[in-house]
Amino acid sequence: MDCKIREWDRRADIVFFKKAELEAFKGTIPNADDLTESEIRNKLKEMDENDPVDLTDPSHEVFIAETDEAGAIGLAWIQDREPFWRFETQLTWIFNLYVISQFRRKGIARQLLEYIEAWTRKQGLSRIGLHVIEWNTAARKLYESLGYSLLHSHNESRFYEKVLSNEE
Numbered sequence: 001m002d003c004k005i006r007e008w009d010r011r012a013d014i015v016f017f018k019k020a021e022l023e024a025f026k027g028t029i030p031n032a033d034d035l036t037e038s039e040i041r042n043k044l045k046e047m048d049e050n051d052p053v054d055l056t057d058p059s060h061e062v063f064i065a066e067t068d069e070a071g072a073i074g075l076a077w078i079q080d081r082e083p084f085w086r087f088e089t090q091l092t093w094i095f096n097l098y099v100i101s102q103f104r105r106k107g108i109a110r111q112l113l114e115y116i117e118a119w120t121r122k123q124g125l126s127r128i129g130l131h132v133i134e135w136n137t138a139a140r141k142l143y144e145s146l147g148y149s150l151l152h153s154h155n156e157s158r159f160y161e162k163v164l165s166n167e168e
Contacts, residue, residue, distance in 0.1 A: 001106035003073060005115045008062040010055075016072045017062060020098040028133045030156075053095070063115055065099070065108050074099035076112040080123055086152050086159060091127035092120040097139075109139075113146055117164060128162045 008017065025044045026032045032040060054060070059081065065074035074097075081093040094116065099108045120128055130148070132139050134156040144150075148160040 001067075001103070001108065003065045003067050003108055003111060005063050005065050005112060008064050008075070013062070013064055013072065013075075016064070017075065017077075020075050021077075021096060024096050024098045027136060030135075060095075061119070063112065063119075065112055070103070073103045074108045074112060076116055078116055078119070080125065081129075087127070087129050087161065089127055090125060091129050091161075092116060092123070092125055094128065094130035097130070104138075109142055110146070113142075117162075120164060126164045128164070130160050132158050132160065134158055 022041065022044060025047070026040055029035065029040065029043065035043075055062075057079075060077070060079045063076045063078075064072050065076075066072045076094065076098075077096040079093045079095060080090070081087075082090055087093075097109055097112060099112075116128060120126070128148075129151070130143070132143065134153075140158065140160075143160050143162075146162070148162040150158060151161045152159045
């Protein structure tokens with residue numbers, strides 16, 4: 001399925017961004033089905049307070065995948081990030097890669113990842129890193145099929161990295 005990918009318009013896209021953030025966060029909670037929406041929102045708020053991220057920082061970018069018929073169907077939230085922890089060089093960090101459930105397995109996430117790769121090269125960077133939860137096997141298979149390598153495991157967390165070739 002083809003989609004258009006564009007930079008986000010903060011005012012127009014913030015509602016979709018917040019929905020995507022919440023839905024993606026639910027997927028990281030092992031017992032999410034046993035929690036109320038309010039409990040999940042409180043957990044997300046607590047996480048944001050413990051590890052705040054400033055979306056207004058110019059190193060952050062959000063890309064929206066959309067179709068004419070459905071509007072916004074996915075997003076990628078990334079940052080041009082300084083080296084940290086096991087990631088030894090400056091890289092593009094993927095905070096969130098999200099596709100609405102009815103549009104999954106149609107190549108949208110792959111298109112977003114290819115867009116991120118092109119963006120990364122334009123920034124003069126050669127590495128992309130991300131975190132994925134252990135039980136998200138569909139995402140892990142996608143990343144691995146696109147050349148991402150498991151860099152480190154910690155509890156249920158899996159950290160992946162892709163080193164881009166010089167070819168575009």
